[in-house]
Amino acid sequence: MSDQIDALLTENREFPPSSSFRKNANVSDPAIYSKAKSDRERFWEGWAEQLDWQTKWDRVLEWNPPHAKWFIGGKLNASYNCLDRHLDKRGDKVALIWEGEPGEVKRITYRDLHRDVSKFANGLKKLGVHSGDRVAIYMPLIPEAVVAMLACARIGAVHSVVFGGFSSEALRDRIQDAEAKVLITATSGYRRGNLVPLKKVADAAVADCPSITDVVVVMRRPAAEEADDTLRMQTGRDRWYHEVLHDADDNCPPEWVDSEHMLYTLYTSGTTGKPKGIVHTTGGYLTGCIATTKWVFDLKDEDVYWCTADIGWVTGHSYVVYGPLALGATVVIYEGAPDWPKQDRFWEIIERHKVSIFYTAPTAIRAFMKWGEQHPQAHDMSSLRLLGSVGEPINPEAWMWYHKNIGAERCPIVDTWWQTETGAILITPLPGIVPTKPGSATKAFPGIDAEILDERGNRVEVGGGYLAITSPWPSMLRGIWGDPDRFVKQYWSKWPGIYFTGDGAKRDEDGYFWLLGRVDDVINVAGHRIGTMEVESALVDHQSIAEAAVVGISHDIKGTGIAAFVIVKESQRAAAIKDPAKFEQELKQHVTDKIGAIARPEKILVTIDLPKTRSGKIMRRLLRDIAEGRALGDVTTLADPAVVASLKERYEEES
Numbered sequence: 075m076s077d078q079i080d081a082l083l084t085e086n087r088e089f090p091p092s093s094s095f096r097k098n099a100n101v102s103d104p105a106i107y108s109k110a111k112s113d114r115e116r117f118w119e120g121w122a123e124q125l126d127w128q129t130k131w132d133r134v135l136e137w138n139p140p141h142a143k144w145f146i147g148g149k150l151n152a153s154y155n156c157l158d159r160h161l162d163k164r165g166d167k168v169a170l171i172w173e174g175e176p177g178e179v180k181r182i183t184y185r186d187l188h189r190d191v192s193k194f195a196n197g198l199k200k201l202g203v204h205s206g207d208r209v210a211i212y213m214p215l216i217p218e219a220v221v222a223m224l225a226c227a228r229i230g231a232v233h234s235v236v237f238g239g240f241s242s243e244a245l246r247d248r249i250q251d252a253e254a255k256v257l258i259t260a261t262s263g264y265r266r267g268n269l270v271p272l273k274k275v276a277d278a279a280v281a282d283c284p285s286i287t288d289v290v291v292v293m294r295r296p297a298a299e300e301a302d303d304t305l306r307m308q309t310g311r312d313r314w315y316h317e318v319l320h321d322a323d324d325n326c327p328p329e330w331v332d333s334e335h336m337l338y339t340l341y342t343s344g345t346t347g348k349p350k351g352i353v354h355t356t357g358g359y360l361t362g363c364i365a366t367t368k369w370v371f372d373l374k375d376e377d378v379y380w381c382t383a384d385i386g387w388v389t390g391h392s393y394v395v396y397g398p399l400a401l402g403a404t405v406v407i408y409e410g411a412p413d414w415p416k417q418d419r420f421w422e423i424i425e426r427h428k429v430s431i432f433y434t435a436p437t438a439i440r441a442f443m444k445w446g447e448q449h450p451q452a453h454d455m456s457s458l459r460l461l462g463s464v465g466e467p468i469n470p471e472a473w474m475w476y477h478k479n480i481g482a483e484r485c486p487i488v489d490t491w492w493q494t495e496t497g498a499i500l501i502t503p504l505p506g507i508v509p510t511k512p513g514s515a516t517k518a519f520p521g522i523d524a525e526i527l528d529e530r531g532n533r534v535e536v537g538g539g540y541l542a543i544t545s546p547w548p549s550m551l552r553g554i555w556g557d558p559d560r561f562v563k564q565y566w567s568k569w570p571g572i573y574f575t576g577d578g579a580k581r582d583e584d585g586y587f588w589l590l591g592r593v594d595d596v597i598n599v600a601g602h603r604i605g606t607m608e609v610e611s612a613l614v615d616h617q618s619i620a621e622a623a624v625v626g627i628s629h630d631i632k633g634t635g636i637a638a639f640v641i642v643k644e645s646q647r648a649a650a651i652k653d654p655a656k657f658e659q660e661l662k663q664h665v666t667d668k669i670g671a672i673a674r675p676e677k678i679l680v681t682i683d684l685p686k687t688r689s690g691k692i693m694r695r696l697l698r699d700i701a702e703g704r705a706l707g708d709v710t711t712l713a714d715p716a717v718v719a720s721l722k723e724r725y726e727e728e729s
């Protein structure tokens with residue numbers, strides 16, 4: 075890691091905005107930074123004024139650390155801001171361009187989207203969904219997923235989207251925690267030509283969710299093509315989305331909600347085994363979304379904007395749905411995998427729809443690098459004018475590849491740092507102002523106070539430490555659903571009143587931030603957060619496993635992969651040793667079944683002891699070294715307890 079950090083910090087290539095980009099940029103005056111700093115509340119208020127409010131706020135901010143309220147007294151509706159307010163001028167403008175993995179294309183105008191959302195919102199009301207009720211959404215990336223989110227927002231219901239790659243148990247846990255009343259799902263979804271049987275997975279989850287009264291199902295394919303088991307509907311509980319829509323009135327006045335009314339909860343991994351439901355409210359969140367979408371992506375009315383995230387993640391919430399739609403943009407969504415049917419699918423989409431803004435993750439960029447530049451070269455991508463990156467640190471090599479092969483050395487790259495908890499981008503270049511450096515997320519967005527702090531909370535001017543946010547911001551999380559203590563403990567206890575991000579970072583002489591990854595027990599696998607404890611619990615749940623320890627290891631494409639060390643129960647050892655490869659597969663599958671394929675370990679190492687500190691903490695750094703082939707030449711020797719003991723001693727002496 076420290077070699078990597080040193081390499082990053084000797085990075086001295088710099089890419090200033092081109093004069094033509096700067097000339098037309100939505101923001102190009104560097105004084106905006108000091109102006110925002112001198113009156114942060116006024117700065118954010120200016121953005122809130124760009125939303126439509128039914129009642130204006132009386133006060134901008136009430137800050138009782140760690141509890142913030144923004145735009146107090148104001149009333150608005152998120153779906154009104156994403157739809158109704160565009161109808162006069164942009165009713166016929168395409169809001170969504172959707173491509174299904176098999177190749178279908180749908181263009182949905184703002185007027186069409188408004189009609190479907192209004193109808194579905196009425197449908198939800200008929201099912202007894204009221205303001206404040208939670209609605210779970212477990213869907214592929216199809217337009218109906220966006221309709222479902224906005225329909226919830228329209229009636230003040232709280233959506234809780236669960237990524238379609240999560241297992242039934244993961245879905246069940248999230249529904250139970252949120253006590254969702256309705257689940258919206260689809261018969262199936264496509265992934266690399268295969269059908270993911272979402273309804274079947276949802277059925278298994280809902281069997282243990284007494285709070286669910288109704289399940290609404292989108293028929294992903296014509297009925298004749300769906301398998302019988304995806305069509306199996308439970309009388310009284312399940313209903314078809316198209317029937318709900320068909321029977322509903324298309325007039326649904328929006329429910330005007332308080333600025334601090336909950337818009338959604340989204341589960342993310344933390345340091346304990348249980349994922350936490352991050353709570354976002356309406357006014358401040360939307361304010362953060364529009365400010366960053368307009369300035370970071372330089373979004374203009376004529377842009378075709380494509381953020382490749384799934385709506386199951388926060389990036390899909392803020393930068394597929396709320397930010398761009400609140401600004402009336404044309405948004406591309408694509409259901410499937412980047413290498414289906416061929417490895418040029420993304421470039422084909424960019425060419426076909428003349429995408430001008432493209433936002434993706436470093437893990438995808440590294441895969442593209444591996445697949446080769448002949449794929450982008452085969453397509454006309456001259457429509458592109460800005461590129462973005464999110465989810466994990468982007469290595470300078472990937473940054474340069476992106477710059478050269480996708481951006482044709484013409485498009486600025488915005489490397490955006492943020493989190494589910496922050497709701498919107500907090501650290502990023504402004505493309506018309508800030509010169510970029512490959513691998514650096516550069517500077518805090520105007521109106522955001524980001525610092526590097528040491529353990530005691532002292533400010534580090536130049537050098538490394540913890541990334542912290544020292545003042546409240548509008549789109550910040552308001553809590554963890556059902557767990558107020560954990561909210562305080564997790565984010566606000568390291569230094570009272572200061573937000574602890576869980577990330578390590580450095581700041582260079584120019585004041586640029588360089589993100590170095592998580593400092594807690596969270597692993598960022600291909601841009602997705604997985605808690606080590608979650609995977610450990612899944613492993614220990616297997617009948618043969620007595621104890622497990624999970625660490626992150628370097629991975630060419632994913633950035634970080636998962637390695638697991640397991641102690642097999644005495645009684646099961648003979649069976650495990652008989653066919654180690656089969657045993658390893660079985661454990662990997664068990665984790666996939668418990669959580670989802672994103673948590674599947676790369677490597678599983680069987681051991682008969684785990685190195686622990688005297689206080690009983692697992693020495694993860696040592697395990698990482700072992701899993702990556704350092705410290706020990708041959709990892710199998712870990713089966714010898716004497717080796718573990720001597721390693722442990724050596725490490726304790728060193729640290």
Ligand code: PRX
Binds near residue numbers: 465489491495603
């Ligand atoms: O470690 C940071 C990393 O992703 C974490 C947040 O994950 P999640 O809540 O799933 O949200 C991901 C999308 C916003 C952070 O704590 N991360 C995110 N963006 C970057 C990043 N690390 C480095 N550079 C980034 N641009």
